Amino acid sequence: MKALVIGGDGYCGWATALHLSNKGYDVAILDNLARRHWDDKLGVNTLTPIASIQKRINRWYELTGKKIELFVGDITNYDFLIKAFRKFEPESIVHFGEQRSAPYSMIDREHAVFTQVNNVVGTLNILYAMKEEFPDSHLVKLGTMGEYGTPNIDIEEGYIEIEHNGRKDILPYPKQPGSFYHLSKVHDSHNIHFACKIWGIRATDLNQGVVYGVLTEETGMDELLINRLDYDGVFGTALNRFCIQAAIGHPLTVYGKGGQTRAFLDIRDTVRCMELAIANPAEAGQFRVFNQFTELFSIKDLATMVQKAGATLGLKVEINNLENPRVELEDHYFNAKNTKLLDLGLQPHYLSDSLLDSLLNFANKYKGRVDMEQILPKVSWRR
């Protein structure tokens, strides 16, 4: 089975590409390497010293004998995209190839417009390439739990049955995204749903929670395979960011009261979810939505857990409640369903003290690379 991993040089994409290759899939990576370029432009860097994509792939081949083909280019360029598709002939198209940071999309008008055009056009191009020449392939698309916002009712997986004035229908779950980035994912979901309906395309939209952790079975095999780990105010996500802050003695940056509850998963479950979605493809014409996470935590609780884990390692961890740069509720109902991937066989890695210890130790190993200037959030939703 041939799987093309678009965005395969990124955090989730790299781990997924290696995992699929390890499991016997014929894997290719398509990436424009934009994430490395944005790091350069913002003056930020991953905590971990990642090798070039070419070196990574070569090392993987040396270690395992498994080849990963590489296509360097941009999916918003249809000509490039279709040529890569024709060369590789993917059966599964795993699409991580989007601008994925909410703060990045909120920097200013240019970044908002860029994020939406980049993400929406890239996905439209993939849909047209599938329709035109690869109608039986399966799109596995990274969405986000942030598409739902924080409604005061339970969050279902993509659809909800609504009874209204004595009639019923199953309709797309209403979306209340919280940044121009999250909005771009909502736009994608609507576009993909429509393409499935009119062209009979197969698609799975994975509404993923916040991913934490850095080691997977494959990326842990060699220093040259090491995955990226972001801690800066633009690309660093909660928990990974907290662990790095704890390791370097910086107070944990909790936004506001920290009552925001979000969905989380270990990166070892991300790669397994991708494998499950690919191995069990959507039907022709089906727009399937899975909520991809394993646990719910409030930001405040996460910070406390990191503080405790730090204490056992002799770290004195402070928690700093910053003025929230985002516009979001800090005290709200949040209950999301996640049974579909469990039904397919996902065995979750729950957040544990040992994971926190390992993340803290990992962060400690590379703490000399931290740039203290990049830790605090600089992008405000309001201004």
Add this chain to the structure above:
Amino acid sequence: MKALVIGGDGYCGWATALHLSNKGYDVAILDNLARRHWDDKLGVNTLTPIASIQKRINRWYELTGKKIELFVGDITNYDFLIKAFRKFEPESIVHFGEQRSAPYSMIDREHAVFTQVNNVVGTLNILYAMKEEFPDSHLVKLGTMGEYGTPNIDIEEGYIEIEHNGRKDILPYPKQPGSFYHLSKVHDSHNIHFACKIWGIRATDLNQGVVYGVLTEETGMDELLINRLDYDGVFGTALNRFCIQAAIGHPLTVYGKGGQTRAFLDIRDTVRCMELAIANPAEAGQFRVFNQFTELFSIKDLATMVQKAGATLGLKVEINNLENPRVELEDHYFNAKNTKLLDLGLQPHYLSDSLLDSLLNFANKYKGRVDMEQILPKVSWRR
């Protein structure tokens, strides 16, 4: 009160600009004249011989003494947009400035991408201009009833209260748009809603039905003020198209069984709805949604009405059930609410025999301009 009409050279925009000017608003038109350019590129033309925007505005001034300022340029160019805003200093921003044809968006990948980028970026630029320099202005944005699709429950105005597992919330109404154009309007709605929430912007999203008719009080004042009237397979909408087909002896082009029910309104009500929305602005931070239509008809029923009205004028009108070029249900529930504009004082012009007679006679007057090659639909949703 200063009202900037973006897209003021188009069918709804031109009628609205004159109506607002007539009612005492200080009006400016901003338009990139793209619609005239697309007509040229597709080889289609309005049935009516429309004057240039410059001649139209001059004639309006000669007749009424009312000046309409003109900005020719593209709102996807932020530099142009903000300069026009600074010069005119709008209090109401009426936004018709989008690619508005579903078939146009379905021609091919390029047209789909163009439609979404053009519409989404134009609206994002307006939102940023409002936030940056005109925070108290009111955005009156043209949406479409097509955002809702055809759910099996009643369609509310923008939001719906959902009770689920014992809890309740009022959430954005689920959207099931039926073309890449309709999708672009859904994307806009989500973007605007978010901007209202985080920046306190005032916005009214008008989910308009299919507009019919051509004469308004103002555009009927002079031949040089005449409005455009489209009958071709790309830009011609139901009813207007049927009346022109009847006048020239072409069978009415009903797609499929014609059981598709849609929302309709007279263009005289469009201009009045715009006036009502402007005169009663949304609150700061409010994303207000009105369903802008007056009646529901099935396409089959519309065709039969045109057939009957034709008979009284001695026209023998045939109805042709074409293979449906679109992917849509031809037999479905459809019940949409429209009380908010009525509550603000809208007095509907209902579709009547006299309107049909007048439209048929109007079409007859200009039938020499019809290009028979342009009548049948050429764009398929499937291929």
